[in-house]
Amino acid sequence: MRILTLLALCLTILLSPLATTPAFAATPAEIATQVRTNWANAKSAYLNAVKPYAANNATLISQYSAALDKAGGSLENFLTLKQQSPAPSSTTMTAAVDQLAKDLLTLRGLTGKATGGLATALSSALTQQNQVAQTALANMR
Numbered sequence: 644m645r646i647l648t649l650l651a652l653c654l655t656i657l658l659s660p661l662a663t664t665p666a667f668a669a670t671p672a673e674i675a676t677q678v679r680t681n682w683a684n685a686k687s688a689y690l691n692a693v694k695p696y697a698a699n700n701a702t703l704i705s706q707y708s709a710a711l712d713k714a715g716g717s718l719e720n721f722l723t724l725k726q727q728s729p730a731p732s733s734t735t736m737t738a739a740v741d742q743l744a745k746d747l748l749t750l751r752g753l754t755g756k757a758t759g760g761l762a763t764a765l766s767s768a769l770t771q772q773n774q775v776a777q778t779a780l781a782n783m784r
Contacts, residue, residue, distance in 0.1 A: 671783060675722045678779040682715055685775055689768035696761040707753045707765060711772070714746035718776055725783040743776060 669677070689711065693704050721739045724731050750772065754765040 669782070671726050674779070674782045675726060678718070678722060678775060678783075681775045681778070682718060682772070685768065685771035686711060686715070688771060689764070692764035692768060693761065696764065700757070700761050703753065703756055703761070707750065707768075710746065710749045710753055711768075714743065714750060714772065714776075717743040717746045718779060722779065722783065740780065747773060747776060 690708075693700075693707075697704055717739070721736075721743055724736060724739050747769075750769050754762065754769050757765045
């Protein structure tokens with residue numbers, strides 16, 4: 644019994660390099676679609692999270708929503724530039740990334756103005772939006 648087990652193990656180890664494992668890398672278009680979907684999901688989660696606080700904090704929520712839309716536009720601009728062929732200049736890409744960073748910092752500033760449960764909801768939303776943006780920056784090479 645031990646010999647059969649040892650033989651099976653040895654054959655598995657010897658033959659495993661021969662088994663082909665297909666490599667799959669997502670295309671930039673697929674990554675962009677995933678990023679857009681994740682951004683939309685994060686925005687939807689944000690809208691649901693701030694509903695209970697809308698009556699008392701309408702101004703701050705509307706400011707955050709407007710800043711979120713602007714950040715979404717900056718992210719969309721970045722995704723569009725990364726998919727262009729030929730690739731845009733590094734100056735253009737740097738400007739797009741800088742604008743996205745500024746928009747996310749604006750969201751952070753607005754989050755700092757919130758108190759109580761709204762602060763928690765906005766912080767959670769900001770974390771999700773930062774994660775989506777960082778994923779886009781890392782994967783759209």
